[in-house]
Amino acid sequence: MRQRYCSESCRAGARKWLRWKAQQRYRRSVGGKQKRNGQNQRYRERVKARELPEPAAVVTENSVRAENAVVPSIREILVVSR
Numbered sequence: 001m002r003q004r005y006c007s008e009s010c011r012a013g014a015r016k017w018l019r020w021k022a023q024q025r026y027r028r029s030v031g032g033k034q035k036r037n038g039q040n041q042r043y044r045e046r047v048k049a050r051e052l053p054e055p056a057a058v059v060t061e062n063s064v065r066a067e068n069a070v071v072p073s074i075r076e077i078l079v080v081s082r
């Protein structure tokens, strides 16, 4: 599909615009990819930062549970079996 232009300057202007448009599309795709990568990176860091304290919390919860429930029950078993 070939477009007709009323003058050479219009043709040149259209070509210039098309080149600019292609560049914009390229920049947007590259920039969008970089932006997406940055968002993923930030998301991974946020998840890591959120997940890091959790194991400690789980360990603390387990150790509390162990002190309150598991260890006494083991003592009870030892007492009963004696």
Ligand SMILES: [Zn+2]
Binding pocket: 005, 006, 007, 010
């Ligand atoms: Zn024109």
